[in-house]
Amino acid sequence: MMAETPLVLPLSTCSANGLAEVGGKAANLGELVRAGFAVPDGFVVTTAGYDLAVAGTDLAQLVEAGDAAGIARLFDTVALPPELTDAIAGAYRDLDEPAVAVRSSATAEDLPDASFAGQQDTYLNVTGTDALLASIRRCWASLWGERAVAYRAQHHTGAAPRIAVVVQRLVPADVAGVMFTANPGNGRRDQTVITAAWGLGEAVVGGQVEPDEYVVTAGTDVRQRIAGKSVRAVLTDGGSTTEATPADLVDRATLTTEQARELAALGARVEQHFGRPQDVEWALVGERFALLQARPITALPEPTGDRPTEWPMPRDKxxxxxxxxxxxxxxxxxxxxxxxxxxxxxxxxxxxxxxxxxxxxxxxxxxxxxxxxxxxxxxxxxxxxxxxxxxxxxxxxxxxxxxxxxxxxxxxxxxxxxxxxxxxxxxxxxxxxxxxxxxxxxxxxxxxxxxxxxxxxxxAATTELSWAALYDGVLRGSSDAQASDFLLGFDSAPIVAEKALYELAVWCRDVPGLPEALERVGAPLPHDAPEGVADADWGRFRARFAAHLDAHGHTLYNLDFANPVPADEPTPVLEAVRHAIAGRAADPAERQRRMTQRRSMLTGELMDRLDPVRRRMARASLSAAQRWAPIREDALAAIGLGWPTxxxxxxxxxxxxxxxxxxxxxxxxxxxxxxxxxxxxxxxxxxxxxxxxxxxxxxxxxxxxxxxLATPPQYLPVAGWITWMDSMMPAHTGEQTGPTLKGTGGSGGIVTAPARVLAGAEDFAAFQPGEILVASITTPAYTPLFALAAGVVTDIGGVLSHGSIVAREYGIPAVLGTGVATKRIATGDVITVDGSAGVVHLGGEPEAAAPAGKAVPTWAWVTGAAAATAGVVALIARRRQS
Structure with a gap:
């Protein structure tokens, strides 16, 4: 193998077909050279040269032992075979022995799925054969540096890669930087982003200087931000260093508008050649651009437009x-x-x-x-x-x-x-x-x-608010019970659906092979029985699952019909069945039984201690609230009846x-x-x-x-008398900066746990028991997740919204109507939800959290004809404690 692969190859002969011999960087540079781009002359010491150098050493044992110091000593002292040193020296002479740049080119580097940028070493202004050989040794050693090993482990690259080394004529750049042929910030493919600084590009790549930034849209429109470039990278004897930028250059633009367009056009040609957006290092020498390397941009987001900042009203008055x-x-x-x-x-x-x-x-x-x-x-x-x-x-x-x-x-x-x-x-x-x-x-x-x-x-809101006001103001006494405790445990459409799904899961537990099969299959369910499940049993499960979707699969995540419903995308429902089979979800019927029993006990105790007048008031108010709460949920659950069709x-x-x-x-x-x-x-x-x-x-x-990405205002214009409606709107107004988000306490208690931000039904399968559910809204379709959640936080909603009511049924803290939770919280963030105070503490548990379950809400509510009919004017003000 080593005999068949040359130890040294000119860059002009390298291509993607020789990745295993020349590594990612050399392959990409060779492609550029062969396509006619301006690339500095050079050669590559192939992986065959690396293999020859380490043959017969104890490198494998040192790597297995994690002996970084031993690896460094090995590459410093190993005797290089004469044929290898002769090949390197000969290629260097063919370049006329100039100052060169020496860069690693690992076989897992500069690839479409992982760039490995910065994981191996680069040496600049190397002069002389001895210095060149020393730099090549250090590049080989960098394959086993802590950064490179950790990066490979993180990206699960499997077997250890081999390494080649690129040697190129050094470019004494006047200006240098990095160009992305698609905008890595917003994913827009029509935008080229160029960063530039005085001197060598190492200061930009290494983050030692804040560079100028040029965004070129559609190849013509140039938007620039000129930075104060306090330092620059320059050549020294045998290397490079940073020095203070001359005063007259600190705030001067590094590129003209025309140069930015020219470079963007060059980048577009590079992208076209490789067939995908590229991350390109470049240098400007005099009036000419040179390309130093190119690699695919990894993890490029979907193209995203500008976030709106102005909210123009279509008409006045x-x-x-x-x-x-x-x-x-x-x-x-x-x-x-x-x-x-x-x-x-x-x-x-x-x-x-x-x-x-x-x-x-x-x-x-x-x-x-x-x-x-x-x-x-x-x-x-x-x-x-x-x-x-x-x-x-x-x-x-x-x-x-x-x-x-x-x-x-x-x-x-x-x-x-x-x-x-x-x-x-x-x-x-x-x-x-x-x-x-x-x-x-x-x-x-x-x-x-x-x-x-x-x-x-x-x-429903009026009856619950009236009951809460009566209980907290007149009836409560010394009881620890909350007004909402008297309204829990009733059947409603979401609860009925949850119990039916749980019953299906219980049945599945006793069917041979079915629990294991359901962990393997996805939705839509295959027609044929999975391995290990009898055909008849699989047919019965499919029939029962389909019946459940027929009855309950119209519940909505979002009214916009671009969002699927469970009837046509049942993966979240199937995931709920899996959780219930595995015992990760509580029995909803048992939970309801306990709540009903407690409600009955609390009601009896309350009525026993009231005088006849207050008892009549309490029975009338409580009866109305208990009647309307389930009706509200039933009415909401039916909204999506037409959506599957x-x-x-x-x-x-x-x-x-x-x-x-x-x-x-x-x-x-x-x-x-x-x-x-x-x-x-x-x-x-x-x-x-x-x-x-x-x-x-x-x-x-x-x-x-x-x-x-924007947070829309709850009303417009945001001025004048209308601002009195702040407390009535279903979401907090404003962006909310700082470590605490304010909202409405929908269900009391405090919990600290990791967050899971759900953009929609497609994220349900990732939800894990004990996480805090964070979403824009929660509708009846979210109910199965409440059985798993430690708490709930939403952008939109109030004390009488679905999220609050169901959270109280499940006994988990909930803060709703924050306005910005899904934008301020990321999946995995540890947050504290204080449902009693109506706040969310970002970054974990606050220094002094409010006691749970003791706060007495101050209810305010507005009723009017418009409030009862128009919907938008039908606003029920909610408690807001700050």
Whole structure:
């Protein structure tokens, strides 16, 4: 093998095909040379040279023992074979023995999956054969340095790599730096990022100087930031050093705008040659650029647009709110959903308003997006009308069972009547226009239903707030029980779903081979039985699992239909079954039994010690609160009834557009506008061609990712009288800097544990028992995770939101409505959730945490006709302790 591979090769002969002989750095440089780029002359001492040098030594034993000092001594003293020294000396003479740069080129270095940048050594301004041989020895030794060994272990590279060494003519750079042909910060492929400093590039690579930065967009637009470059790297006898930068150069730009464009164009050619974004080291000598090395950029994020900082209002004399249905829309909207939902929400709201008050059916209301985020848009005149109809609406709402009967007997059946015919029609048999129309009608029905749910929520909130105020102000006495303890243990749709899933898991435990098989298979479940499971048993499991999804698989994570529901992406449900089978989740029926028993005991004790007058007050108030709390959860859980069918219809349209070449993947259909979808649906029906939307979809996704980094204001304009609504909004207003996040205490207690930030259902499988659940919102679909969580933190929500209610059922601390939790907290961060005080301490346990379970909440609530009907004006103020 060693005889077949030359000990030394010119760089011009190196390529990716010889990676095992010349290493990553030399392979990439050889590719550049062969492609005609300006690269300093040089050669490479191949891995065969390294193998020859260490043959017969005790290197393997020293490496196994971790003897770094012994390894260094070995490479300093080992006698190099004459044929190796002769080959190196001959190649050096062919260069005319100039000053050279000596760099390692390991076989696991500068690769697409791991760059290994900086893990081996570089030596500059090496002159003379003896100095060159010494530098090559040190490069070999650096393969076994602590940094390199640790890096390989972290990246699980397996067998130890071999190493080659690159020797190049030294470039006495006037300016040097690093260029990324795609922006590593935001992943944008149309942006080249250049860093530059005076002198050699080592000061930039080593982080010894703050360099100038140039961002070149689309090859022409140049944005620059000129740094104070206090030091520069320069050559010395036999090496390099840093020195103070001359005063007249400290604040001077290292590159002109034209030079930045020229370098970016050079980088674009390098990227095109390698077929992927590159990290390039470069030098400027006089007026010419030279390339010193190139490696693939690893871990490049998805392209992300700029984060919005301004929130322009579409029109004057209007107010904008993020509440009501928008609590279920925490992210920027996808284009198709934004277009379809815009008329649907006002239509449902106006229909209800027309019923509740005269002359309200034509209110000037809109549902707009600002920087991609949904906002209710109410003209000032519309708000005045709504406030003016308060007395009439209150009389209507006070009728016995008006809200309950309207939801149970009218709104819910009407919604089901729209869903049923569309769900019974196979999407494959519908035209493109029908697929889009079905999605439109289902979304409109869902929004009409949600408007009616917004009557249920204030009723449930009012009864619970009234009970809490009565209990804390008049009834509590010396009891340690909280007002919420009297409302726990009842069945609701999420709890029923959880118990049904747990019963399925219990059944699975006794089926031979099934628990082990479920750890191996994924969703969707395979039709054929896994190995070790009887066909009949597997058929029964599939049937029961499907029945569960039919009954409960419509629960939503997010109203935007681009987000899957359990019915069409059941992985989170399957993961919940696995946890329950393994005993990592508590029995929900047993938990409910204990809570019901405690509630009954507390209620009996309370009634026994009250006088007749207070007992009548307590029974009436408690009965109302206990009645409405489960109804609220049932109403919310049904919102997604139309979503599985809606997604199936749009999925069919997406599949047809993929086949026609209009989009890349089925899910891309959500990134079309309504007009684009209509045009393409008509083209499909007529047998015509569809437009190629791939470039515009990539652009929209990039913009969306930038928008998702922002924290939208809860209302606009953020000035004047409207600021009194701060405490009523479902999320904290402002960015919240510092070590503590303020929110609303939804469930008492204190816990310190690692956080798990969930962007959506795709993250559920990673959730581990004992972690703190951090999410934008929690909806009924999140309920199975509460059985595993140590605590809950959300961006959006309040003391009466789903997250608070379910957290109290599970007895775990919860802080909701922080506004920025998902942006300030990262998975793995150890945080402390103080549900009693409504704060989250970042970085672990605070020095002095508030005692758990003793705080008495101060309830404030606002009721009015608009509060009971309009949703956005239907705001229940929540406790905010700071």
């Amino acid at each position: 209007a107010m904008y709110f993020r509440a009501s249905i928008i609590e279920q829309l925490p992210d920027p909207l996808t284009p198709l959903f934004a277009d379809l939902v815009r008329p649907a929400v006002p239509a449902g709201l106006k229909a209800l308003m027309a019923e509740l008050g005269p002359n309200l059916g034509e209110l000037d209301i809109d549902f707009v997006t600002i920087n991609g985020y949904a906002f209710y848009d109410y003209s000032n005149a519309a708000l005045n009308k709504m406030w003016g109809m308060t007395p009439h609406a209150l009389r209507l709402l006070s009728r016995k069972n008006f809200v309950l009967d309207r939801w149970r007997d009218r709104a819910l059946p009407a919604y089901r009547d729209v869903v049923a015919p569309w769900s019974s029609r196979p999407p494959s048999e519908l035209s493109g226009a029908e697929l889009l129309q079905g999605a439109r009608e289902l979304l409109e029905a869902g929004c009409r239903y949600y408007t009616n749910v917004q009557m249920v929520i204030p009723m 809606m997604r199936a219809l749009l999925g069919e349209l997406g599949a047809r557009l993929v086949a026609a070449g209009g989009i890349e993947s089925v899910a891309d259909v959500y990134w079309l506008t309504e007009a684009e979808a209509e045009t393409d649906a008509a083209a499909l029906d007529d047998g015509g061609a569809v437009r190629d939307h791939r470039a515009s979809i990539d652009e929209r996704r990039m913009i969306w990712r930038g928008q998702a």
